Amino acid sequence: MNLRGLLRMNSSAVDWNTVHAGKVAVMSASTEGIGLAVARRLAQQGASVVLSSREQKNVDKAIEQLKSEKLSVSGIVCNVTNRDHRKNLVEMALEKHGRIDYLFSNAAMGHDVKSTFDITEEEWTEVLHTNVTSMFLLVKQVVPTMQKIGGGSIVLTSSVVGYTFVPYFGAYCVSKTALACLTKILASELSPMNIRLNSLAPGMTRTKMNESVSTNEAILKDLIKVYGFQRLAEPEEHAGIVSFLFSSDASYLTGETIVVGGGFRSRL
Numbered sequence: 570m571n572l573r574g575l576l577r578m579n580s581s582a583v584d585w586n587t588v589h590a591g592k593v594a595v596m597s598a599s600t601e602g603i604g605l606a607v608a609r610r611l612a613q614q615g616a617s618v619v620l621s622s623r624e625q626k627n628v629d630k631a632i633e634q635l636k637s638e639k640l641s642v643s644g645i646v647c648n649v650t651n652r653d654h655r656k657n658l659v660e661m662a663l664e665k666h667g668r669i670d671y672l673f674s675n676a677a678m679g680h681d682v683k684s685t686f687d688i689t690e691e692e693w694t695e696v697l698h699t700n701v702t703s704m705f706l707l708v709k710q711v712v713p714t715m716q717k718i719g720g721g722s723i724v725l726t727s728s729v730v731g732y733t734f735v736p737y738f739g740a741y742c743v744s745k746t747a748l749a750c751l752t753k754i755l756a757s758e759l760s761p762m763n764i765r766l767n768s769l770a771p772g773m774t775r776t777k778m779n780e781s782v783s784t785n786e787a788i789l790k791d792l793i794k795v796y797g798f799q800r801l802a803e804p805e806e807h808a809g810i811v812s813f814l815f816s817s818d819a820s821y822l823t824g825e826t827i828v829v830g831g832g833f834r835s836r837l
Contacts, residue, residue, distance in 0.1 A: 588816050590615030593666040595658060597621050597649050597707060598676035600631035603726065603771065603804045607673055610808035611815070612640035616671070619662040621647035649676040649703040655710050669714045671815045674704050675726045677744075685739030693740050700744035701751065708755060712764065720763030722815045725752060727768040729830040745770075749826050756824030765823040767814050772830035773801050802831055 594611050598604045599620035612618045612635060621644055622628050628644040635642040645661045647654040662669050678699045680692050704725055715721030730738065731745030748768060756766040810829055813819055 583816060583818055585614060585812075587615045588812070589671075592616045592670040592815075593619070593662060593668050594671040594673060594815070595619045595621075595662045595669050595711065596673040596675060597647060597658070599673065600627040600644070603807050604673070604675040605631055606804035606808040607675070607811045608642065609635060609638070609640065610805075610812050611671070612642055613638075614812060617641040617666055618643075619658070619665070620644040621658050623648045649674075649707055650699055652706070655703075655707050658707075659710050659714065663714060668718050669711055670718070670721050672708065672711045672721070672723045673726075673811060674707050674723065676700075676703065677726060677728075679738065679741045682737045684737060688740050696740040697744050697747070700741070701747045704748065705751060705755070708766070712759065712762070715764050716762050721765075722819075723755075723759075723764065723766040724811050724814050725766070725768040727752070727770040727826055729770050729772045729828055729833045731770060731826070732828070733834070752826055753824050760823060765814075765819070767819075767823060768826040769807060769811055769814070770826050770828045770830065771802060771807050772828075772833045800831070802829065 589611050592611075592615070594608075594616045596604060596608055596618060599608045599618075600622040604620070608618045608620050608631070618635075618641065620628065620631055620642060622631070623646065625646050628646060632642055632644050643661070643665055645658055647658040649655060659669065676699065678696060680688060680696055708723055708725075711721075711723070725748055727748040728741075728745040730742045731747075731749045734742045749770075752766060752768045759766050807829055810827055814822065814827065
């Protein structure tokens, strides 16, 4: 059989309705926006999802919503900057399901619109700690459990601004550029363990985090000019990409940042 035939056979073997059956997915920042869309998609395709948020009320609301759709979900409070919270998230998944196959590390924060030189040391440190350090530490927390089952898959949430810059969002842009490098480094070290690691780099998406922009027509009109589709993304438009990255169809894909930017000029 030639390579084309082999690839066709491998792809056709995937049933996307049950592609994640028997798998356990742990997720940070997953009770709204992109995180919730991914949680729903993975659960619809058979996974048991352990979601999390910094607020218990958000966890409760998301669980109620997804369980009403007959999906397998549970959840816990997790502020990814808190060591005990990261540990509790992983331990809950193991106690409930006995394994962790996927990690979707989605937590991030921005900062007030201002010149980079006006960002305080505290603001700079908080953004970098949340968006880079805590993301690495959550990966580190999960890796030993994946090793025990022979492998796994990890997806980090980055951003298209990791490939360019947006004026007055200096610390945020730096944090997302750092993730592109972290993705390469971690993927290289995890490959011998049969653990794949990739990143999703969304363009501006209609989420609560971006609400101040998406509801301001004047700002939005100028902002969407840099996007080929001349609009913001919807959270659901990222869910299928993450599902693919976790699936066996992406079994030879690691260390990559997948840009889902609606035509945003992020690469040559």
